[in-house]
Structures are given as structure tokens and as C-alpha cells.
Amino acid sequence: xxxxxxxxxxxxxxxxxxxxxxxxxxxxxxxxxxxxxxxxxxxxxxxxxxxxxxxxxxxxxxxxxxxxxxxxxxxxxxxxxxxxxxxxxxxxxxxxxxxxxxxxxxxxxxxxx
Amino acid sequence: xxxxxxxxxxxxxxxxxxxxxxxxxxxxxxxxxxxxxxxxxxxxxxxxxxxxxxxxxxxxxxxxxxxxxxxxxxxxxxxxxxxxxxxxxxxxxxxxxxxxxxxxxxxxxxxxxx
Numbered sequence: 001x002x003x004x005x006x007x008x009x010x011x012x013x014x015x016x017x018x019x020x021x022x023x024x025x026x027x028x029x030x031x032x033x034x035x036x037x038x039x040x041x042x043x044x045x046x047x048x049x050x051x052x053x054x055x056x057x058x059x060x061x062x063x064x065x066x067x068x069x070x071x072x073x074x075x076x077x078x079x080x081x082x083x084x085x086x087x088x089x090x091x092x093x094x095x096x097x098x099x100x101x102x103x104x105x106x107x108x109x110x111x112x113x
Numbered sequence: 114x115x116x117x118x119x120x121x122x123x124x125x126x127x128x129x130x131x132x133x134x135x136x137x138x139x140x141x142x143x144x145x146x147x148x149x150x151x152x153x154x155x156x157x158x159x160x161x162x163x164x165x166x167x168x169x170x171x172x173x174x175x176x177x178x179x180x181x182x183x184x185x186x187x188x189x190x191x192x193x194x195x196x197x198x199x200x201x202x203x204x205x206x207x208x209x210x211x212x213x214x215x216x217x218x219x220x221x222x223x224x225x226x227x
Contacts, residue, residue: 004156032213043203043217044157093156097213100145100164104156 002028004096006105013084013112021079021108023094029074030096035067038091038107050077084112115140117206119218126225128196134189134221136178136204145207146187147215148178150200157203163187174198199225 003026013019023033031052036044048069049057056069066088068080077096081088089112095102116139126132138144145164149157161172168180178189187204204218 006156034214043219046214046216049212049214091154095157101159101162102213102215104149104158106156107154109154 002026002096002098002101002103004094004103004105006092006094006108008108009106010109011111013110015085015112016083018080018082019084019110021081021092021094021110023077023079023096023105025075025096025098025103028096028098030077030098031074032097033071033077034095034097034102035069035077035079036093036095038093040091044093047079081110084110086112088112115142115206115208115211115216117204117216117218119204119221121221122219123222123224126194126223128225128227129193131192132190132194132198132223134202134204134223136187136189136218138185138187138204138206140185140206140208143209145209146178146180147205147207148172148176148187148189149203149205150174151203151220152200160189160202194223194225196225196227198223 005024007022033050035047038044047062050069050071052071058064071077093107095104118137147162148160161170163170163180171177176191202221205215
């Protein structure tokens with residue numbers, strides 16, 4: 001099956017710094033990738049839809065200047081959390097679409113101290 | 114309004130017993146339905162999906178689900194669970210006309226014990 005990777009799997013950063021998370025589709029090309037956020041014991045909330053070669057589409061309430069998304073190639077999308085604060089601590093999961101199905105990455109645990 | 118509901122936040126069950134995890138949705142348009150499993154600190158793995166055709170869908174790990182359009186439900190079942198099935202299960206719906214976006218339910222924690 002299709003494989004999606006995320007890097008890093010865990011990251012701890014200090015408040016005010018920026019963190020970049022990578023999402024890669026390893027064996028297929030994905031024109032569309034998605035970024036989700038998951039709080040402990042809660043469901044996944046879609047943050048944005050990332051389209052290769054164009055601007056991301058953000059869900060209502062998600063700050064696009066804080067969560068920068070770049071989908072520079074058909075196999076790579078990046079999420080940069082700018083000026084991170086403790087409330088940004090969360091589990092971030094990406095997915096990549098291949099035909100009718102989304103394949104999910106293993107997630108990135110971000111802790112902001 | 115379009116929504117997905119998983120009424121049971123936790124389902125405790127003994128090993129080798131059957132289990133049903135409930136999922137209901139609300140929609141005025143056609144839907145595609147999915148069940149995912151999430152193990153601790155991991156991403157989501159697709160268990161099964163309904164896109165069209167037979168309303169009874171079989172997935173991996175012995176799970177199956179049945180699409181009931183009149184009851185707007187897509188309940189997940191397994192006739193005999195194993196300890197290793199302990200995980201979080203998410204129902205997800207793609208509403209037609211919303212591109213490829215998935216709307217997730219709040220999840221059901223399946224806890225299998227001896």
C-alpha cells in the first residue's frame with residue numbers, strides 16, 4: 001500500500017521559535033495533502049488542504065500566518081509552526097491523497113516549552 | 114448540517130467477544146464512509162471503506178461494516194476481538210461536493226481485556 005512519512009516524529013522547541021514538519025509520499029505522487037491536528041484523546045481536526053503548486057486552503061479558525069504550508073513538489077508538503085507557543089503543543093498528522101483514498105503519516109508530536 | 118457522530122467514547126469488551134462500534138452521520142448529499150484505527154502515538158490506518166456497491170464491507174483484521182442509508186449509519190463490527198484490537202477507532206465521512214475532505218467522528222476507544 002501507499003506509504004506516507006513524517007519527519008520529525010517528535011520535536012521539543014522553546015516558545016517563540018519556529019518548527020518545520022515534513023510530510024512525504026514515498027511511493028506515489030500526491031497533488032493534494034492534508035494537515036490535521038489532534039489534541040489528547042480527541043479527534044482529528046483538519047487544519048488545511050495543501051495543493052501542489054498553489055496556495056493552501058485553510059479551515060475556518062486556522063491562522064494561515066502561523067501555520068505556513070508549502071507543497072513544493074508532488075511528494076512533499078511542509079508545515080511550519082511559526083513563533084510557537086505552548087498552546088501549539090499537539091499531535092500533527094498529515095495525509096496524502098492517492099486517487100480516492102487518503103493515506104496517513106505516523107504523526108509528529110510537538111511540545112513547546 | 115453535515116456531521117459524524119460516534120456515540121460511544123469507550124467500549125470495554127472481553128477477548129473473543131463480539132463488538133460493534135457505532136457511527137452515524139447527517140447529510141443531505143451522498144457520502145463515502147471510512148473506518149480508521151489509531152494505535153497510541155501513531156497515525157491512522159484504514160480498516161475499510163464504502164464507496165459504492167455492496168453495503169456490507171469487509172476490511173482488514175476481521176472487521177466489517179454495513180452501510181445503512183435509511184438509518185444513516187455505518188457501524189463497525191467484529192465477531193471475536195483480540196487483545197491487539199485495543200486502540201482508538203475513528204469513523205470518517207467524505208461528503209460529496211467537499212472535494213476530498215474527511216470529517217471525523219470523535220472516536221471510540223476499544224478496550225479489550227482478558
